Amino acid sequence: MQESYKTMKTPVEVTVNKKQYKVDVDTRMILADMLREELRLTGTHIGCGTGNCGACTVILNGETVKSCCIIAADVNGQEITTIEGISTSATELHPIQQAFVENQGLQCGYCTPGMVLSTMQLLKDNPNPTEDEIRHGISGNLCRCTGYQFIVQSIQDAAKRLSNGNGGKSTPSR
């Protein structure tokens, strides 16, 4: 009985936010937990474990994924960006983040990292989305606090900021 319960570890080499890491993880560990527990990057959150809420969204090799549904061992040799990696400096937030802050696109903040990264993907694929496209673009991210409206507004503002050039300001709407 004890044999079958023996912990098995496997080495994972991964680049996260442009920094290289080498960790030994339990073979059952999911990517979200590796980021949070092993690398102490706790901005990625876990809300459901079944890929429904999107709080665990990270960018893997340039595309958003739900890290609660990826086995950590599978990202060996891959490149990941988490919420901690998108600010331009330690004190300056990414324009998308700044748009969320100023437009009250969050309340408790738990869904926000995932929401911001999904926004990043959306605006990369579609720099000038309609409201409908925005709502579809974030339909994989659940928010329970905001009812989504100020998030949509934040994304509209973010799109303007990005098209004005990085860091371009625009008047946030209320």
Added chain:
Amino acid sequence: MKYIGKGIPGKTNQVLTAGKGTFVGDITLPGICHLAVVRSPHAHARIKSIDTSAAEQLPGVITTITGEEIVRNTKPIPTHSSALGEKKFQLYALAIDKVRYVGEPVAAAVAEDRFIAKQAAELINVTYEDLPPVVDAEKALEAGSALVVDEWGDNILSSRIEVHGDPDARIKEAAGTVRGDVRTQRYTGVSIEPRGYLASYDRYRAKLTFWASTQSPHSLRLFLSEILGLRESQIQVIEPHVGGAFGLKLPTYPEEPLICYLAIKLERPVRWIEERTENLLAGGHAREMRLAFEAAYENDGRVTALKVRLLADVGAPSALCGWGMANVAAFLIPAVYKIADVRVERITVITNKCPWNAYRAYGKEASMLMLERMMDMIAERTGMDRAEVRLRNFIQPNEFPYKQVSGASLDSGNYQRVLASALKAADWRGFPALQASAKQRGELIGIGLAYELTPEGGCIPKSSLLSAYDGTRVQVSPKGEITIMTGVTSPGCGNETGIAQIVADELGVSPDNITVIQGDTDVCPFGLGNSSSRSVIFGGSAAKLAAGELRDKMARVAARMLEVSPEDLELDAGKIVVRGAPSRFVSFGDVAGTIYRDAFTLAACDEEPGLDTTRYFRHGNFDAMNKQPDPEGRLNFYSTWPNGATIAVVRVDIETGIVKVLRLVSVHDAGVLINPMLVNANLHGAFAQSLGGALFENLVYDDAGQLLTATLMDYTMPTAVDLPNFETSHEETPSPFNPLGAKGAGESGISGPMAAVAGAIDNALLQAGLTVHVMEMPLTPNRVWKYIEDAKIAQGNTPK
């Protein structure tokens, strides 16, 4: 510059958007170990034996625990019952003898990592003797039903019949009556962060530190001290960032004392982060009520009598305060309407399902739905416009404070003005034309109206959790820096920002330069945390009192420094200025510096040194100022009475029953708004939850008491594509009973949309020649389709 009334973004936005928030799952400590809970797989069973030996042999397991050890070493969890005549029930941190719902904690394992803990939990062998489950509230009342609590002799937690006037006589005399059977489904808050706890005990300091995703750290500390036999001062409860709560994180869950007991026993930090399935099984449920009503009306639309039988299925008995939602649902009747002849029978039933915990709206949503369905039916019968019939029955603006038949003491309001504003914003009168042209295009659209009453600042006798007071400490430092420490907390809704704005106005300093500390029992004055919008109403009022005291002292000192009278001074923009002479001022920092660093100078030597005060605020609006029953034995349970009108426009697909909400218009009155941006933000969230409950969400149990909707794959949450843009505006009828005039807006918007959507669906189907009165939530496509088909059969016609 005045900050109250300004819409400014939340003070915590920056940190949270950066991904640098600290939620309980983000915290680690040296030597941390992990808890896994063994939960009952049965809805109702006797525990025959628990064998932990296999689990204990697993390498990496530190300990296991069962109810037997808990009973020997801890006291029962204080419950909220018996304050209002509920039957007594004793429970501990783990099940003893019997399990009463699937998911109830029965045993636990602690191990070096989460994987081993979970494996150990699976190896703990519990044998049960299955008992017949009680899963239906009506059947639970039948003679011969299995009993959830054997000692009670029945399955009734409490019941009450209240009669005012003579409703039966009015019904006999009336021009007509309407009847309905409203059913709200079981569902819950589903905050994106589930529950989580981290407990750590230091034997040398004899100090327990408990990080909890909770709403009420001080109340929790009090309960834990009773359960664990520790002094309150030996326990520090810290509420870090919380990822949403909506009432579902009010104490006390069994895992809370369980993990604290284990931390003390092991002298190692123990962490438990709930998985979503555990949250849906055991993290508190709400809403499952049946309100069968009969109302009498006159031809001019006046409602002359109302009889309601309210049956609430509150799940298994617990130490949570959720059962009170049934009392509130009954207490709210007849809300904003003047009906003198009312009979309300409330029966609160326990079953073998997850216990209720408080969920935003706290029962108000059920009675609102019932009353609004009633009004729509009466409008239909009398041929009156649905807005007109409500206006006919509203309490008049000059009748406040108004005592409802239930004892509810409504502070102030102008329902007519709010409704008129909503009708205009939604273009109520123009809708029939829109509806007709939609019908020409083959689309069925409908419009619905609901008026909600959403009282806040709940106050229950003898409650250590729901009481109409709180405390705030305001401190100015030697350099003039302002820190607020308050007994109220925020699970993400932004009241720390509103409270900073209140203090900013008193002291003339920007909220950006004010620090707010909440959620730490070692630092903050005793308070009852967050629920019922109490944070701004009570915590904010206490902050105003405390800051006002400091303001007065600083003005006196500044007056001596400037050789004027304190009445001549204004505090603004970090300065204390002579009114009308802007060049004559001292800086806020200089006055603070004088008080602290030059305490014996003439300007300061007559004052008590320091700038640090704690004030408590108690809300008015309770009988005899003492919260006593009135001569008729009625009690008022709420401090303030926000209210609002909601208008929904929907499109119904007659083939599939799919309902799409096209517009949601809301005019809300929550008195003075401290921060309109945050109020709107909260409103939007409430609308989303209301629509979620109206159309999507459902916690479904089978006949064996097994939860079928135990992941977010099965429990449907509204996403961004499911919701419209919300059109909100506000009226302000201040509260006369607190210095802010605020009524609180934390639950506003939770009831109206659901009822308005129901009315809109009926209205849409009328376009197809079908008369339907939807009564049963959620209005999923399946259910709406069935309403359509039943109506077709009943009316023997086929829509074009």
